Amino acid sequence: MKIIVSIKQVPDTSGKVSVNPDGTLDRASMQTITNPDDMNALEAALKIKDETGCKVIVVTMGPAPAAGMLREALAMGADEAYIASAREFGGSDTYATSQILAATINTIGVEKDDIVICGRQAIDGDTAQxxxxxxEKLHLPQITYAADIQKxxxxxxxxxxxxxxxxxxxTKTPCLITCIKELNTPRYMSVSGVFEAYSKPLTTFNYESLKDDPLIDKTTIGLKGSPTNIxxxxxxxxxxxxxxxxGNDRKTCDKLASMLIEKHII
Ligand SMILES: Cc1cc2nc3c(=O)[nH]c(=O)nc-3n(C[C@H](O)[C@H](O)[C@H](O)COP(=O)(O)OP(=O)(O)OC[C@H]3O[C@@H](n4cnc5c(N)ncnc54)[C@H](O)[C@@H]3O)c2cc1C
Known part of the structure; x- marks a missing residue:
């Protein structure tokens, strides 16, 4: 049995947010973090690993520096990591991103006992799609907004x-679950985990590795192929x-009601 966790590197919006003149995020100038919901997804997988001894694999699609985020996931306790990274994938919208991630997961292989876990939503794209x-692409049953998972x-x-x-x-495995922050509190990396992280396998899938996967439609990936445009x-x-x-008296309530009536809200 294995659990595949899809994690995304996002700009840290608790710091300074810079925007390019064309309105896009100036990602290069911003600190990055692992998307918060994805930390909960990873913790959920590691908790099942603690109980069952299963393997935990983390995957991401993004530029090469996102491999640093994968190393952190390995230091937290994941066993293997994969990054889908290629110029051809740049500028992908959610439709294209999910194709590339589905092809990545398909290449790793989903077997009968396996679970795929994602965060509910990324704090930058914010679509939850x-x-x-x-x-859908992997033909797996899905359960979204998980606040508790029992296996x-x-x-x-x-x-x-x-x-x-x-x-x-x-539901039965294999399945896909998306999770929310109420699910758990993510663990910290341990010192030994940090050392071990550098001897664990981290594989890069480039365009050549994924282009012939049946889940990839070469015409609908990357910026040019993405069906949505900003x-x-x-x-x-x-x-x-x-x-x-x-106040919490009748007079205050009447005043609130009359203000709402005046604005045609009630
Ligand atoms: C026209 C267009 C151009 C864009 N260009 C760029 C660009 O150049 N660079 C850029 O960074 N973004 C770009 N984006 C945003 C990009 O499409 C989204 O960030 C991405 O598709 C994921 O969507 P989301 O952030 O809404 O994820 P959500 O659907 O909110 O994420 C839900 C969950 O899916 C998983 N997930 C999502 N994305 C990834 C990922 N990349 N790797 C692993 N897991 C993931 C995570 O588990 C996450 O919690 C573009 C969007 C559009 C519409």
């Missing part, structure tokens, strides 16, 4: 967190400070 699209043999039970409650779903990017205007009403 890539996990479900990988599942019992080939049965996976996931508690999904929705806006207004929880939903529990069971035609405008802008910073939304700052919202006003808002109005604070003090």
């Amino acid at each position: 890539v996990g479900p699209q990988i599942a 019992d043999g080939d049965t996976i039970t996931v508690r999904r967190m929705l806006e207004d409650g929880y939903m529990t779903i069971k 035609f405008k990017s802008f910073t939304p205007p700052q919202k006003g400070a808002g109005i604070m009403l003090e």
